[in-house]
Amino acid sequence: MPCFCPRFQGAAKFPTESVLLSGMASVSSQPQFRYTQPPSKVLHLRNLPWECTEEELIELGKPFGKVVNTKCNVGANRNQAFIEFADLNQAIAMISYYASSSEPAQVRGKTVYLQYSNRQEIVNNKTAADVPGNVLLVTIEGTDARLVSIDVLHLVFSAFGFVHKITTFEKTAGFQALVQFSDAETATSAKDALDGRSIPRYLLPEHMGPCTLRITYSGHSDLSVKFQSHRSRDYTNPYLPVAPSAVEGSGQAMVGLDGKRLETESNVLLASIENMQYAVTLDVLHMVFSAFGPVQKIAMFDKNGGLQALIQYPDTQTAIVAKEALEGHCIYDGGFCKLHISYSRHTDLSIKVNNDRSRDYTIPNMPVVNAQPSILGQQSVPMMGPSAQPYNGSQPGWGSAPPAGVQSMPMQMHNNIYMPPGTMPSQAAPGMQFPSHNTTQPSTMPTYGSDRTQ
Protein backbone atom coordinates (compact mmCIF):
# COMPACT_ATOMS: atom_id res chain seq x y z
CA MET A 1 0.00 0.00 0.00
CA PRO A 2 1.47 3.32 -1.02
CA CYS A 3 2.17 5.84 1.64
CA PHE A 4 -0.01 8.91 1.32
CA CYS A 5 1.29 10.47 4.42
CA PRO A 6 1.68 14.12 3.47
CA ARG A 7 4.47 14.51 5.95
CA PHE A 8 6.76 12.64 3.60
CA GLN A 9 5.42 14.31 0.51
CA GLY A 10 5.82 17.66 2.12
CA ALA A 11 9.27 16.91 3.35
CA ALA A 12 10.33 16.01 -0.16
CA LYS A 13 8.82 19.10 -1.75
CA PHE A 14 9.55 21.81 0.73
CA PRO A 15 12.57 22.77 2.71
CA THR A 16 12.41 21.88 6.34
CA GLU A 17 11.69 24.52 8.87
CA SER A 18 15.29 24.74 10.01
CA VAL A 19 16.45 25.38 6.47
CA LEU A 20 13.84 28.09 6.12
CA LEU A 21 14.96 29.70 9.29
CA SER A 22 18.65 29.65 8.51
CA GLY A 23 17.89 31.08 5.07
CA MET A 24 16.26 34.14 6.56
CA ALA A 25 17.93 34.46 9.86
CA SER A 26 17.81 38.23 9.84
CA VAL A 27 14.02 38.35 9.44
CA SER A 28 11.42 37.27 11.89
CA SER A 29 12.31 34.52 14.30
CA GLN A 30 9.18 32.50 13.48
CA PRO A 31 7.97 32.03 9.93
CA GLN A 32 4.41 33.25 9.55
CA PHE A 33 3.26 30.04 7.89
CA ARG A 34 4.74 26.64 7.93
CA TYR A 35 4.27 24.70 4.75
CA THR A 36 4.43 21.36 6.49
CA GLN A 37 2.40 20.92 9.61
CA PRO A 38 3.00 18.08 11.96
CA PRO A 39 -0.03 15.81 11.83
CA SER A 40 -2.81 16.53 14.27
CA LYS A 41 -6.18 15.02 15.08
CA VAL A 42 -7.47 18.51 14.34
CA LEU A 43 -7.84 19.73 10.78
CA HIS A 44 -8.04 23.36 9.80
CA LEU A 45 -10.41 24.15 6.94
CA ARG A 46 -10.67 27.37 5.00
CA ASN A 47 -12.65 28.85 2.14
CA LEU A 48 -15.88 27.51 3.58
CA PRO A 49 -19.20 29.12 2.80
CA TRP A 50 -20.19 31.24 5.77
CA GLU A 51 -23.47 29.32 6.11
CA CYS A 52 -21.55 26.14 6.92
CA THR A 53 -22.96 24.22 9.87
CA GLU A 54 -21.44 21.75 12.26
CA GLU A 55 -23.54 19.02 10.64
CA GLU A 56 -21.90 19.65 7.28
CA LEU A 57 -18.46 19.43 8.85
CA ILE A 58 -19.38 16.11 10.41
CA GLU A 59 -20.67 14.85 7.05
CA LEU A 60 -17.41 15.89 5.45
CA GLY A 61 -15.26 14.06 7.97
CA LYS A 62 -17.43 11.02 8.60
CA PRO A 63 -16.05 8.88 5.73
CA PHE A 64 -12.61 9.02 7.31
CA GLY A 65 -13.36 8.37 10.94
CA LYS A 66 -15.18 9.56 14.01
CA VAL A 67 -15.58 13.32 14.24
CA VAL A 68 -15.54 14.12 17.93
CA ASN A 69 -15.67 17.90 17.72
CA THR A 70 -16.09 20.72 15.26
CA LYS A 71 -15.96 24.47 15.22
CA CYS A 72 -17.31 26.46 12.33
CA ASN A 73 -17.67 30.14 11.40
CA VAL A 74 -14.16 30.81 12.62
CA GLY A 75 -12.13 33.87 11.74
CA ALA A 76 -13.04 37.38 10.72
CA ASN A 77 -14.90 36.19 7.63
CA ARG A 78 -16.37 33.21 9.42
CA ASN A 79 -15.20 31.03 6.58
CA GLN A 80 -12.83 28.79 8.46
CA ALA A 81 -13.48 25.76 10.59
CA PHE A 82 -11.92 22.94 12.54
CA ILE A 83 -12.66 19.24 12.60
CA GLU A 84 -11.31 17.03 15.33
CA PHE A 85 -11.14 13.28 14.83
CA ALA A 86 -11.10 10.66 17.53
CA ASP A 87 -7.86 9.29 16.18
CA LEU A 88 -4.83 10.80 14.49
CA ASN A 89 -4.92 8.15 11.75
CA GLN A 90 -8.39 9.28 10.76
CA ALA A 91 -7.17 12.84 10.28
CA ILE A 92 -4.23 11.55 8.27
CA ALA A 93 -6.62 9.47 6.15
CA MET A 94 -8.68 12.53 5.27
CA ILE A 95 -5.70 14.71 4.42
CA SER A 96 -4.16 11.88 2.42
CA TYR A 97 -7.31 11.23 0.49
CA TYR A 98 -7.81 14.80 -0.61
CA ALA A 99 -4.10 15.23 -1.30
CA SER A 100 -4.34 12.68 -4.08
CA SER A 101 -8.00 13.01 -5.06
CA SER A 102 -9.06 14.64 -8.27
CA GLU A 103 -12.23 15.81 -6.52
CA PRO A 104 -11.48 18.46 -3.93
CA ALA A 105 -13.27 18.53 -0.61
CA GLN A 106 -16.45 20.55 -1.00
CA VAL A 107 -19.15 22.10 1.13
CA ARG A 108 -22.20 23.39 -0.72
CA GLY A 109 -20.28 23.13 -3.95
CA LYS A 110 -17.44 25.26 -2.68
CA THR A 111 -13.92 23.86 -2.61
CA VAL A 112 -12.54 23.83 0.90
CA TYR A 113 -8.87 23.60 1.72
CA LEU A 114 -7.67 21.23 4.40
CA GLN A 115 -4.54 21.08 6.47
CA TYR A 116 -3.47 19.87 9.86
CA SER A 117 -4.22 22.38 12.52
CA ASN A 118 -1.34 23.67 14.55
CA ARG A 119 -3.27 22.71 17.67
CA GLN A 120 -3.87 19.27 19.02
CA GLU A 121 -7.45 19.72 20.11
CA ILE A 122 -10.36 22.00 19.58
CA VAL A 123 -10.91 24.20 22.55
CA ASN A 124 -14.60 24.73 22.63
CA ASN A 125 -15.17 28.14 23.98
CA LYS A 126 -18.84 27.46 23.98
CA THR A 127 -20.22 30.82 24.84
CA ALA A 128 -23.88 31.74 25.11
CA ALA A 129 -23.63 32.70 21.46
CA ASP A 130 -23.18 29.05 20.50
CA VAL A 131 -25.79 27.47 22.73
CA PRO A 132 -29.18 27.38 21.03
CA GLY A 133 -31.86 29.23 22.96
CA ASN A 134 -35.14 30.98 22.33
CA VAL A 135 -33.63 34.48 22.41
CA LEU A 136 -31.48 35.81 19.60
CA LEU A 137 -28.86 38.53 19.86
CA VAL A 138 -29.08 40.55 16.67
CA THR A 139 -26.45 43.05 15.64
CA ILE A 140 -27.57 45.42 12.91
CA GLU A 141 -24.65 46.51 10.79
CA GLY A 142 -24.51 49.46 8.45
CA THR A 143 -24.14 53.20 8.67
CA ASP A 144 -27.88 53.63 9.18
CA ALA A 145 -28.26 50.66 11.52
CA ARG A 146 -29.66 52.69 14.40
CA LEU A 147 -32.38 54.05 12.19
CA VAL A 148 -33.92 50.60 11.87
CA SER A 149 -37.13 50.69 13.85
CA ILE A 150 -38.26 48.06 16.27
CA ASP A 151 -41.34 47.58 14.08
CA VAL A 152 -39.21 46.64 11.10
CA LEU A 153 -37.32 44.15 13.23
CA HIS A 154 -40.59 42.76 14.49
CA LEU A 155 -41.81 42.33 10.94
CA VAL A 156 -38.64 40.64 9.78
CA PHE A 157 -38.51 38.14 12.64
CA SER A 158 -42.25 37.48 12.74
CA ALA A 159 -41.86 35.57 9.49
CA PHE A 160 -40.51 32.65 11.53
CA GLY A 161 -42.95 32.55 14.41
CA PHE A 162 -44.54 34.57 17.13
CA VAL A 163 -42.14 37.15 18.48
CA HIS A 164 -42.71 37.55 22.21
CA LYS A 165 -40.47 40.48 23.01
CA ILE A 166 -37.84 42.72 21.49
CA THR A 167 -35.41 44.99 23.25
CA THR A 168 -32.91 47.22 21.50
CA PHE A 169 -29.82 48.91 22.82
CA GLU A 170 -26.57 50.50 21.78
CA LYS A 171 -23.28 48.90 22.69
CA THR A 172 -19.71 48.99 21.55
CA ALA A 173 -20.69 46.29 19.09
CA GLY A 174 -23.14 48.78 17.61
CA PHE A 175 -26.89 48.76 17.43
CA GLN A 176 -28.21 45.50 18.82
CA ALA A 177 -31.50 43.84 19.59
CA LEU A 178 -32.63 40.85 21.59
CA VAL A 179 -35.48 39.00 19.95
CA GLN A 180 -37.42 36.48 22.00
CA PHE A 181 -39.25 33.53 20.45
CA SER A 182 -41.23 30.83 22.23
CA ASP A 183 -38.61 28.17 21.71
CA ALA A 184 -35.12 27.46 20.49
CA GLU A 185 -36.35 25.74 17.32
CA THR A 186 -38.16 28.82 16.08
CA ALA A 187 -35.23 31.00 17.04
CA THR A 188 -32.89 28.69 15.16
CA SER A 189 -34.95 28.82 11.99
CA ALA A 190 -34.89 32.61 12.13
CA LYS A 191 -31.17 32.67 12.84
CA ASP A 192 -30.33 30.26 10.03
CA ALA A 193 -32.41 32.18 7.53
CA LEU A 194 -31.40 35.71 8.52
CA ASP A 195 -27.81 35.59 9.78
CA GLY A 196 -25.64 37.51 7.37
CA ARG A 197 -28.61 38.71 5.33
CA SER A 198 -29.70 42.29 4.87
CA ILE A 199 -33.05 43.71 5.81
CA PRO A 200 -35.14 43.85 2.61
CA ARG A 201 -34.92 47.29 1.04
CA TYR A 202 -38.66 47.67 0.70
CA LEU A 203 -38.95 47.60 4.49
CA LEU A 204 -36.58 50.52 4.89
CA PRO A 205 -36.92 54.18 3.94
CA GLU A 206 -35.39 54.86 0.55
CA HIS A 207 -32.54 57.02 1.73
CA MET A 208 -31.20 54.32 4.05
CA GLY A 209 -28.18 52.24 3.23
CA PRO A 210 -28.10 48.47 3.57
CA CYS A 211 -28.51 46.97 7.05
CA THR A 212 -27.00 43.57 7.57
CA LEU A 213 -28.05 41.27 10.40
CA ARG A 214 -25.47 39.34 12.40
CA ILE A 215 -27.21 36.85 14.65
CA THR A 216 -26.09 34.68 17.53
CA TYR A 217 -27.95 33.10 20.37
CA SER A 218 -28.36 35.07 23.56
CA GLY A 219 -27.96 33.60 26.99
CA HIS A 220 -31.28 35.10 28.00
CA SER A 221 -34.47 33.07 28.09
CA ASP A 222 -36.95 35.73 29.09
CA LEU A 223 -36.49 39.41 28.42
CA SER A 224 -37.79 41.87 30.94
CA VAL A 225 -39.78 44.59 29.27
CA LYS A 226 -41.36 47.11 31.63
CA PHE A 227 -42.87 49.46 29.11
CA GLN A 228 -43.79 49.57 25.46
CA SER A 229 -41.39 52.08 24.00
CA HIS A 230 -39.40 52.83 20.90
CA ARG A 231 -36.63 50.75 22.45
CA SER A 232 -38.48 47.71 23.66
CA ARG A 233 -41.73 45.87 23.12
CA ASP A 234 -43.60 43.05 24.77
CA TYR A 235 -46.00 41.58 22.21
CA THR A 236 -47.43 39.11 24.70
CA ASN A 237 -48.86 41.89 26.81
CA PRO A 238 -50.66 44.56 24.81
CA TYR A 239 -51.86 46.19 28.04
CA LEU A 240 -48.37 46.93 29.22
CA PRO A 241 -48.23 50.66 29.83
CA VAL A 242 -46.64 52.80 27.21
CA ALA A 243 -43.47 54.38 28.43
CA PRO A 244 -44.05 57.83 29.93
CA SER A 245 -42.16 60.47 28.05
CA ALA A 246 -39.93 60.92 31.09
CA VAL A 247 -38.59 57.45 30.47
CA GLU A 248 -37.43 58.18 26.98
CA GLY A 249 -33.71 58.01 26.80
CA SER A 250 -33.21 57.67 30.51
CA GLY A 251 -33.94 54.01 30.96
CA GLN A 252 -36.07 52.99 33.86
CA ALA A 253 -36.27 56.13 35.94
CA MET A 254 -39.33 58.25 35.88
CA VAL A 255 -40.55 61.23 37.83
CA GLY A 256 -43.23 60.92 40.46
CA LEU A 257 -45.82 63.48 41.50
CA ASP A 258 -43.47 65.08 44.00
CA GLY A 259 -40.81 65.45 41.34
CA LYS A 260 -38.60 62.86 42.92
CA ARG A 261 -37.22 60.02 40.92
CA LEU A 262 -39.27 56.90 40.86
CA GLU A 263 -37.75 53.66 39.87
CA THR A 264 -39.32 50.56 38.52
CA GLU A 265 -38.95 48.06 41.28
CA SER A 266 -37.42 44.72 40.48
CA ASN A 267 -36.33 41.56 42.22
CA VAL A 268 -32.87 42.14 40.76
CA LEU A 269 -30.66 44.86 42.20
CA LEU A 270 -27.78 46.59 40.50
CA ALA A 271 -25.05 47.45 42.98
CA SER A 272 -22.09 49.58 42.05
CA ILE A 273 -19.24 49.89 44.46
CA GLU A 274 -17.53 53.19 45.04
CA ASN A 275 -14.16 53.73 46.66
CA MET A 276 -13.26 50.09 46.39
CA GLN A 277 -10.10 50.01 48.45
CA TYR A 278 -10.54 46.38 49.35
CA ALA A 279 -11.42 43.39 47.30
CA VAL A 280 -15.14 42.85 47.09
CA THR A 281 -15.67 39.25 46.22
CA LEU A 282 -18.67 37.26 45.22
CA ASP A 283 -18.76 35.75 48.70
CA VAL A 284 -18.72 39.13 50.37
CA LEU A 285 -21.62 40.29 48.26
CA HIS A 286 -23.49 37.08 48.83
CA MET A 287 -23.14 37.50 52.55
CA VAL A 288 -24.12 41.14 52.62
CA PHE A 289 -27.19 40.66 50.47
CA SER A 290 -28.21 37.38 52.08
CA ALA A 291 -29.05 39.32 55.22
CA PHE A 292 -32.34 40.29 53.62
CA GLY A 293 -33.41 37.08 52.02
CA PRO A 294 -32.27 34.26 49.84
CA VAL A 295 -29.92 35.39 47.13
CA GLN A 296 -30.59 33.36 44.02
CA LYS A 297 -27.93 34.62 41.65
CA ILE A 298 -25.10 37.11 41.52
CA ALA A 299 -23.24 38.37 38.48
CA MET A 300 -20.29 40.73 38.85
CA PHE A 301 -18.76 42.72 36.04
CA ASP A 302 -16.63 45.77 35.40
CA LYS A 303 -18.34 48.87 34.20
CA ASN A 304 -16.93 52.34 33.66
CA GLY A 305 -13.79 51.38 35.51
CA GLY A 306 -15.70 50.28 38.60
CA LEU A 307 -17.14 47.11 39.90
CA GLN A 308 -20.83 46.38 39.57
CA ALA A 309 -22.96 43.44 40.48
CA LEU A 310 -26.45 42.21 39.82
CA ILE A 311 -28.07 40.49 42.76
CA GLN A 312 -31.21 38.46 42.23
CA TYR A 313 -33.81 37.77 44.90
CA PRO A 314 -36.85 35.58 44.38
CA ASP A 315 -39.18 38.51 44.85
CA THR A 316 -39.32 42.25 44.54
CA GLN A 317 -40.26 42.83 48.18
CA THR A 318 -36.98 41.40 49.41
CA ALA A 319 -35.08 43.47 46.90
CA ILE A 320 -36.84 46.64 48.04
CA VAL A 321 -35.93 45.96 51.64
CA ALA A 322 -32.32 45.20 50.76
CA LYS A 323 -32.03 48.30 48.63
CA GLU A 324 -33.49 50.57 51.31
CA ALA A 325 -31.17 49.12 53.95
CA LEU A 326 -27.98 49.06 51.94
CA GLU A 327 -28.13 52.09 49.68
CA GLY A 328 -25.28 54.45 50.42
CA HIS A 329 -23.71 52.25 53.05
CA CYS A 330 -20.21 50.91 53.10
CA ILE A 331 -19.15 47.30 53.23
CA TYR A 332 -16.11 48.26 55.28
CA ASP A 333 -15.49 50.88 57.89
CA GLY A 334 -13.89 54.11 56.86
CA GLY A 335 -16.05 54.79 53.83
CA PHE A 336 -14.57 51.95 51.85
CA CYS A 337 -16.58 50.06 49.27
CA LYS A 338 -19.63 52.24 49.37
CA LEU A 339 -22.69 50.67 47.81
CA HIS A 340 -24.99 52.38 45.37
CA ILE A 341 -28.02 50.38 44.58
CA SER A 342 -30.69 50.67 41.95
CA TYR A 343 -33.21 48.31 40.44
CA SER A 344 -32.14 46.34 37.45
CA ARG A 345 -34.31 45.86 34.43
CA HIS A 346 -33.58 42.18 34.70
CA THR A 347 -35.90 39.74 36.38
CA ASP A 348 -33.93 36.57 35.84
CA LEU A 349 -30.19 36.56 35.39
CA SER A 350 -28.73 33.94 33.13
CA ILE A 351 -25.66 32.52 34.81
CA LYS A 352 -23.79 30.22 32.47
CA VAL A 353 -20.99 29.12 34.76
CA ASN A 354 -20.25 29.37 38.41
CA ASN A 355 -16.95 31.12 38.86
CA ASP A 356 -15.47 33.91 40.94
CA ARG A 357 -17.60 36.52 39.16
CA SER A 358 -20.94 34.83 38.82
CA ARG A 359 -22.93 32.24 40.65
CA ASP A 360 -26.29 30.59 40.56
CA TYR A 361 -27.07 29.58 44.11
CA THR A 362 -30.21 27.78 43.02
CA ILE A 363 -28.15 25.19 41.17
CA PRO A 364 -25.62 24.08 43.76
CA ASN A 365 -24.07 21.42 41.55
CA MET A 366 -23.40 23.66 38.62
CA PRO A 367 -19.85 23.11 37.36
CA VAL A 368 -17.38 25.61 38.68
CA VAL A 369 -15.07 27.03 36.08
CA ASN A 370 -11.71 28.61 36.80
CA ALA A 371 -11.62 26.87 40.12
CA GLN A 372 -8.15 27.96 40.99
CA PRO A 373 -7.16 27.47 44.55
CA SER A 374 -7.57 30.73 46.35
CA ILE A 375 -7.19 32.13 49.78
CA LEU A 376 -10.81 31.35 50.23
CA GLY A 377 -10.18 27.65 50.14
CA GLN A 378 -12.75 25.19 49.02
CA GLN A 379 -15.76 26.52 50.83
CA SER A 380 -18.10 28.54 48.73
CA VAL A 381 -18.94 30.93 51.53
CA PRO A 382 -15.93 30.90 53.75
CA MET A 383 -16.88 33.80 55.98
CA MET A 384 -20.08 32.20 57.11
CA GLY A 385 -19.75 30.84 60.55
CA PRO A 386 -22.42 28.87 62.33
CA SER A 387 -23.53 32.07 63.96
CA ALA A 388 -23.93 33.87 60.70
CA GLN A 389 -25.62 31.55 58.36
CA PRO A 390 -26.66 32.43 54.88
CA TYR A 391 -30.19 31.84 53.92
CA ASN A 392 -31.30 28.28 54.06
CA GLY A 393 -34.79 27.10 53.56
CA SER A 394 -35.38 25.83 57.06
CA GLN A 395 -34.02 28.94 58.68
CA PRO A 396 -36.65 31.31 60.00
CA GLY A 397 -36.14 35.01 59.74
CA TRP A 398 -36.87 36.07 56.19
CA GLY A 399 -40.32 37.30 56.95
CA SER A 400 -41.75 40.52 55.79
CA ALA A 401 -39.79 42.46 58.36
CA PRO A 402 -36.27 43.40 57.47
CA PRO A 403 -33.52 41.96 59.61
CA ALA A 404 -32.90 43.94 62.73
CA GLY A 405 -30.89 46.64 61.08
CA VAL A 406 -27.22 46.51 60.55
CA GLN A 407 -26.54 44.68 63.71
CA SER A 408 -27.87 41.53 62.17
CA MET A 409 -25.72 41.91 59.15
CA PRO A 410 -23.89 38.66 58.99
CA MET A 411 -20.51 40.21 58.70
CA GLN A 412 -17.79 38.74 60.78
CA MET A 413 -14.99 41.17 60.95
CA HIS A 414 -12.93 38.91 63.15
CA ASN A 415 -10.22 37.35 61.07
CA ASN A 416 -11.64 39.17 58.14
CA ILE A 417 -9.65 37.88 55.26
CA TYR A 418 -10.87 40.66 53.04
CA MET A 419 -9.29 43.35 55.16
CA PRO A 420 -5.65 44.12 54.61
CA PRO A 421 -3.59 43.45 57.72
CA GLY A 422 -3.46 46.32 60.14
CA THR A 423 -6.56 48.00 58.87
CA MET A 424 -9.03 46.14 60.96
CA PRO A 425 -11.27 48.43 62.92
CA SER A 426 -10.82 48.00 66.64
CA GLN A 427 -14.46 47.46 67.32
CA ALA A 428 -15.07 44.49 65.16
CA ALA A 429 -18.73 44.39 64.27
CA PRO A 430 -20.84 45.56 62.67
CA GLY A 431 -19.16 45.92 59.36
CA MET A 432 -21.70 48.21 57.87
CA GLN A 433 -21.23 51.88 58.52
CA PHE A 434 -24.28 53.98 58.09
CA PRO A 435 -23.43 57.43 56.88
CA SER A 436 -25.29 60.27 58.46
CA HIS A 437 -26.48 61.60 55.16
CA ASN A 438 -27.71 59.61 52.29
CA THR A 439 -28.27 61.87 49.36
CA THR A 440 -26.30 60.15 46.69
CA GLN A 441 -28.37 58.64 43.95
CA PRO A 442 -27.24 55.82 41.76
CA SER A 443 -25.32 57.42 38.96
CA THR A 444 -25.23 54.52 36.62
CA MET A 445 -28.05 52.90 34.80
CA PRO A 446 -28.00 49.18 34.37
CA THR A 447 -27.07 48.20 30.92
CA TYR A 448 -26.06 44.65 31.67
CA GLY A 449 -27.64 42.12 29.47
CA SER A 450 -26.37 42.89 26.04
CA ASP A 451 -24.44 39.63 26.21
CA ARG A 452 -20.83 39.74 25.16
CA THR A 453 -20.07 41.65 28.27
CA GLN A 454 -19.23 38.60 30.23
Added chain:
DNA sequence: AGCACA
Protein backbone atom coordinates in the same frame (compact mmCIF):
# COMPACT_ATOMS: atom_id res chain seq x y z
C1' DA B 1 -6.42 31.39 0.91
C1' DG B 2 -3.52 30.57 5.96
C1' DC B 3 -5.46 28.86 12.82
C1' DA B 4 -10.06 29.89 17.07
C1' DC B 5 -10.06 37.35 21.62
C1' DA B 6 -14.64 37.08 23.57
